[in-house]
Amino acid sequence: MARARLSDVAAHAGVSTATVSMVLNGVNTTRISPQTQQRVREAAEAVGYKPNSVARSLRTQQTRMVGLISDTIASTPFAGRMLAGANDVAREQGHLVILVDTERDAGAERQALHALSGQQVDAMIYACMWHRVVEVPEGLPEDAVLLDCAPAAGGRAAVVPDERAGGMAAVRELVAAGHRRIAFLDAEERFDLVASRLRYEGYLRILADAGIEPDPALHARAEPVASGGREAARRLLDLPSERRPTAMFCFNDRMAMGAYAAAHHCGLSIPRDLSIVGYDDQQLIAAELDPPLTTIALPHYEMGRWAMEVALGLRRADPAVPHLMPCPIIRRASVGPPPVQFGD
Amino acid sequence: MARARLSDVAAHAGVSTATVSMVLNGVNTTRISPQTQQRVREAAEAVGYKPNSVARSLRTQQTRMVGLISDTIASTPFAGRMLAGANDVAREQGHLVILVDTERDAGAERQALHALSGQQVDAMIYACMWHRVVEVPEGLPEDAVLLDCAPAAGGRAAVVPDERAGGMAAVRELVAAGHRRIAFLDAEERFDLVASRLRYEGYLRILADAGIEPDPALHARAEPVASGGREAARRLLDLPSERRPTAMFCFNDRMAMGAYAAAHHCGLSIPRDLSIVGYDDQQLIAAELDPPLTTIALPHYEMGRWAMEVALGLRRADPAVPHLMPCPIIRRASVGPPPVQFGD
């Protein structure tokens, strides 16, 4: 049996399609008699009417769909939270999201833009799976919003994590616990991570506020993975005891995981002998380390929501400067006071 | 300036819309003179014509969109790989995917189904974020395909990981290395995981094949997280040496991570003193443990592809029984021969 159309409902109720359309959409509803409305509703129910959004979209020129172009859904476990945030507000607003993954390929990007604009999406979001500065693809609509990336040229609504404040929060936590020799296990420069620069700024800023002279030896760089963290931490732990850090702020949770390993290797206990703060609040990891890791959360869900809210016009954004989303500290059990030492 | 329509191209080229439609779609192209075709193409280019898929969909009754309903995108880092697989084949076929996240809520599920069917999607996929047996939501089209879940009532195209074979591969690896006392660090029964039952079957099967009598004491259960793995492993390692396992197959990589911790705690080195195999090949983790973890990969990407392929009719599926996707073993460095002991 073919799907029931508006005209079928109209026939069944003995009214015109216009009337049916109005009552079913609750439009101009005051001017239609209650009996008729009732009859229409019953008829719709009876024939099992479901509106055809394609036809409606063609007529109204709006599809209630938003396109979400992302560079790579697959490569990071964080992606999901961003999608979830975006999806939730879309649903709250009765919108659907079309997801396109371009895998960072310019051709695919062009094609995606084409497909989405052909699909007449009402709004568009361009998302990166980690904080980047991007050359906005040609053809991206003026009012598209950037998610987890900032436009190289500026002039676009965008949201990124407030990495600097996150770095500050991490180091502030350590300073508050009484630490003075605080290392930063950073990503190597060749990775060219904007997060790295910003978190480092936050680190320096809090040291300065606390009147602590930064020790260049405590700014260790490595590949931002567990093994890198392990090696960097090992080097730091090999320092003569008066220069050895009592706390480490790690660029990410994976490096922190490596730092845990190095500490254990040296027979150090966390947080008794060494305090550690990570970054990312990586799912299924940070909370499961032993002891559970104190870390700074990346606000992926919130950024996803924010982007969708401005995309749908629920919120205004200043296109001059990316919106900075706070990165909350997640306190667990890897921070304690520094160990008591001679000379303290 | 308003978007150019087909009629604009027609006017510009001095032909009818029918002609334009045909040449632009490459249909009946033999019956149109090359000059006209050329003229049409130039006109389209000149006015910047882009087809309106909504209008086309209304006319052709197919949208080239497929709906993907999932229970929760956010809660697992594995989701992305499934989406990526599905997305890739969709794109190869010129389709777009509409993503709806229902968060396991029946109301949201109904609403999603409604929205997608209203949107006239050409196909539908119902995905779970971990292997489950599900009650298929009412109203899910007959030809929807299930991804990472099996229908309680059967009779639907579905794809799930071949957990049993995965368990077999894991244990076979250990047996091949010479182990005889192989523990299984399993999830507790209260979690009611189908993967747990199946992997255990695989474990028993290989033990039997190898003529090893299963020792019930070596089937340890705990919460399937790092701390659970740590405790279970600790218990096992406390066994008298002649009953203590020389190898552990862990329900997942998180438990394996806990087992690593327990081993280190006992001064055991992996794989010299203890071999470990995990499950999941969890991104950003399995490869970063020290030593890198040998594990069984969950074929999320491949399942995503498979589901989309049958959804789009590129492949036939037997609705009588879920398709079992192989879980390949990923060999890294956590398996070695058992330690030499007196009596061996």
Added chain:
DNA sequence: ATGAAAGCGCTAACAC
């Protein structure tokens, strides 16, 4: 080899 015209299913301006 090309054009005219009829819809796809819906909404909304206007008429009565």
Added chain:
DNA sequence: GTGTTAGCGCTTTCAT
């Protein structure tokens, strides 16, 4: 209060 009607932009049959 309710109906008529003209499209939204496209594809496709049927004429010519």
